[in-house]
Amino acid sequence: MPSYKPLILGAFVLSMSAALPMTASCLSAPDVITLNQEGKLYKPFSFDHAKHIQLIKECSDCHHHTTGTLVQDPNCVRCHANSSPTKVVSCKGCHSSKPFSPDTLAEKSAAKQRYHQDKMGLKGAMHENCLGCHEKRGAGPTGCQECHPRNEAGNAFYNADKKGKATHSKHE
Amino acid sequence: MKRRNFLKACIIGGATISLGKTNKGWASGSFEGYPESMGVLVDTTRCIGCRSCEAACNKEQNLPEPETSFDDKSVFEEPRRPTSTAYTVVNEYEKKSSGGPVYRKVQCNHCNEPACLTSCFVNAYTKTKEGAVIYNSKVCVGCRNCMIACPFNVPGYSYESVTNPVVKKCILCYDTRLKVGKPPACVEICPQEALTFGHRADLIKLAHERIRENPDRYYDHVYGEKEVGGTSWLYLSRTSFDKIGFDTTLSNDPIISNVKDFLGMVPMVLSIWPALFSGIHLLSKGAQDGHGHDTETREEDH
Numbered sequence: 245m246p247s248y249k250p251l252i253l254g255a256f257v258l259s260m261s262a263a264l265p266m267t268a269s270c271l272s273a274p275d276v277i278t279l280n281q282e283g284k285l286y287k288p289f290s291f292d293h294a295k296h297i298q299l300i301k302e303c304s305d306c307h308h309h310t311t312g313t314l315v316q317d318p319n320c321v322r323c324h325a326n327s328s329p330t331k332v333v334s335c336k337g338c339h340s341s342k343p344f345s346p347d348t349l350a351e352k353s354a355a356k357q358r359y360h361q362d363k364m365g366l367k368g369a370m371h372e373n374c375l376g377c378h379e380k381r382g383a384g385p386t387g388c389q390e391c392h393p394r395n396e397a398g399n400a401f402y403n404a405d406k407k408g409k410a411t412h413s414k415h416e
Numbered sequence: 417m418k419r420r421n422f423l424k425a426c427i428i429g430g431a432t433i434s435l436g437k438t439n440k441g442w443a444s445g446s447f448e449g450y451p452e453s454m455g456v457l458v459d460t461t462r463c464i465g466c467r468s469c470e471a472a473c474n475k476e477q478n479l480p481e482p483e484t485s486f487d488d489k490s491v492f493e494e495p496r497r498p499t500s501t502a503y504t505v506v507n508e509y510e511k512k513s514s515g516g517p518v519y520r521k522v523q524c525n526h527c528n529e530p531a532c533l534t535s536c537f538v539n540a541y542t543k544t545k546e547g548a549v550i551y552n553s554k555v556c557v558g559c560r561n562c563m564i565a566c567p568f569n570v571p572g573y574s575y576e577s578v579t580n581p582v583v584k585k586c587i588l589c590y591d592t593r594l595k596v597g598k599p600p601a602c603v604e605i606c607p608q609e610a611l612t613f614g615h616r617a618d619l620i621k622l623a624h625e626r627i628r629e630n631p632d633r634y635y636d637h638v639y640g641e642k643e644v645g646g647t648s649w650l651y652l653s654r655t656s657f658d659k660i661g662f663d664t665t666l667s668n669d670p671i672i673s674n675v676k677d678f679l680g681m682v683p684m685v686l687s688i689w690p691a692l693f694s695g696i697h698l699l700s701k702g703a704q705d706g707h708g709h710d711t712e713t714r715e716e717d718h
Binding site for chain 1: 462464466468471472474475481482483484485486487488596597598599603604606607608609612613614615618621622625626629
């Protein structure tokens with residue numbers, strides 16, 4: 245009796261290899277990313293990238309047009325229907341960490357014809373992306389310190405030692 | 417007849433001077449701000465009410481410690497206004513709205529034609545070419561005219577010192593940041609980029625682009641583009657602006673337009689009135705006294 249085992253195995257391998265490009269692109273994605281490494285008021289924290297991939301599955305939900313399903317927004321499709329995924333997919337690859345520095349403003353002024361004039365800075369983009377999604381889905385942390393606990397400088401900055409209104413006497 | 421000629425000359429001279437001044441007053445009403453003026457666009461649809469801007473302002477300007485921590489959200493119970501110890505405050509509106517509460521940061525709007533500057537008789541205020549309205553506390557006499565003149569109720573009054581009474585308000589971080597091209601501290605700290613720093617002219621275009629691209633997200637108005645002659649701080653909102661604490665009854669004319677006619681009269685009053693009234697006084701005295709009597713004699717007569 246001929247064994248079907250090699251055939252089944254072959255089919256399995258074939259199906260896996262067909263799935264490989266996608267698997268490979270996902271495998272190249274980091275499982276954990278340390279964010280806020282330069283933070284002055286908040287401690288760096290680990291972002292569980294793998295968990296988010298598992299939960300959301302669609303890369304472009306966060307990475308908009310750079311990876312995963314490409315542009316679908318009818319407004320963007322007008323120009324970007326044939327745009328391919330980009331090499332750089334990290335947030336900081338596009339969003340400047342100093343959006344209002346004299347250099348960035350000078351660069352913006354020099355390129356007045358550019359269509360995308362209103363690109364958010366890194367901090368704004370990440371907060372809007374993370375917080376916006378957490379709020380929309382009603383899942384995930386939305387408080388500042390739920391993601392990144394403050395360090396000592398941060399506590400001093402926000403005068404965290406000062407009690408709430410109810411317990412505080414005005415003429416202390 | 418000599419006296420009459422002298423008075424005539426006084427009146428004609430005074431009127432000429434005053435007319436000249438009045439024309440200057442009219443011209444200043446058409447000032448549309450410095451071309452390179454910077455500004456901040458506040459997108460209230462992005463603000464989450466974290467009060468980080470308040471904390472950043474407090475540290476940057478070396479203001480006294482707050483009464484309660486900047487984490488304290490109970491401050492949203494009552495609308496607040498900027499004070500001498502807090503140059504910026506965030507207020508909460510539309511608390512029960514289906515779209516969630518709306519937060520609005522309040523600070524000096526840095527008018528193109530500041531009413532505070534117009535009202536200040538010691539010239540303590542300056543509108544810099546970068547757009548900031550700054551003040552010299554050394555010459556401030558604490559009259560509080562600017563507090564009354566400000567259409568946004570911004571300047572706060574420092575009551576702490578009797579000997580050095582000063583008005584205090586946001587100066588767009590002029591000394592420490594704006595002067596060297598850096599964004600104000602509140603803009604830099606904002607996690608949501610609810611505050612966008614840039615050239616005022618660019619920000620107006622940007623604001624209208626946001627409205628055009630997201631008509632469902634924004635109410636079709638940029639507050640501060642035209643109000644009281646335009647301000648360096650501009651606002652975008654989800655709802656009409658009166659619902660989130662803005663005065664929507666303000667005219668597009670700068671405050672100085674309301675007073676320039678009156679102010680034009682001041683030189684006239686100063687130059688003509690003394691001459692006119694002393695003239696009338698002398699004439700009436702002359703008529704009463706007849707000729708040749710000296711003052712002492714007249715007083716004895718009474």
